Amino acid sequence: MSTMEVAQLPILTERDIALSRQGIREAAVECGFGLTDVTRIVTAASELSRNIFLYAGTGLVTWRLLSGSRVGIEITFTDEGPGIDDLDKAMQPGYTSGRGMGMGLPGAKRLMDEMEVHSTPGVGTTIVVRKWLQQSYA
Numbered sequence: 001m002s003t004m005e006v007a008q009l010p011i012l013t014e015r016d017i018a019l020s021r022q023g024i025r026e027a028a029v030e031c032g033f034g035l036t037d038v039t040r041i042v043t044a045a046s047e048l049s050r051n052i053f054l055y056a057g058t059g060l061v062t063w064r065l066l067s068g069s070r071v072g073i074e075i076t077f078t079d080e081g082p083g084i085d086d087l088d089k090a091m092q093p094g095y096t097s098g099r100g101m102g103m104g105l106p107g108a109k110r111l112m113d114e115m116e117v118h119s120t121p122g123v124g125t126t127i128v129v130r131k132w133l134q135q136s137y138a
């Protein structure tokens, strides 16, 4: 994947969660992340893909490498599901509207460097996460 390329994967079935993990893992390795950060990125992506599957049914995951003064990866999760009524509540560790642990959203925020959540009830949800490569000048 070159820096200008965007990869995308629709989330239609549960299997697509695994496929998105795989593609994002490869992109993160290619970006230069070490194993620990690759695992963080893939774990966050997996939670957010699973949320699409569970709460919206279907959606789209896109990812791209970021280059310039900083190198990193950006992943966008978008769906046209029910949206999130109370974002502050949803971001609290332990809050779930279902039978989850309520750790997906707060966990993803902790694992990534940046996370933006845009959600409109009745319209859908878009979440953008980024992680930056810590450049080594040794």
Ligand SMILES: Nc1ncnc2c1ncn2[C@@H]1O[C@H](COP(=O)(O)OP(=O)(O)OP(=O)(O)O)[C@@H](O)[C@H]1O
Binding pocket: 047, 051, 052, 055, 056, 079, 081, 082, 083, 084, 090, 091, 095, 096, 097, 098, 099, 100, 101, 102, 103, 104, 105, 106, 125
């Ligand atoms: N894409 C989404 N569309 C609609 N609602 C969502 C979406 N993602 C999360 N939510 C809402 O936010 C709540 C919190 O999500 P979070 O991922 O933190 O926990 P969970 O999915 O309930 O449990 P866990 O992820 O720990 O198994 C969910 O219970 C759900 O109500």
Ligand SMILES: [Mg+2]
Binding pocket: 047, 050, 051, 100, 103, 104, 105
């Ligand atoms: Mg979840």
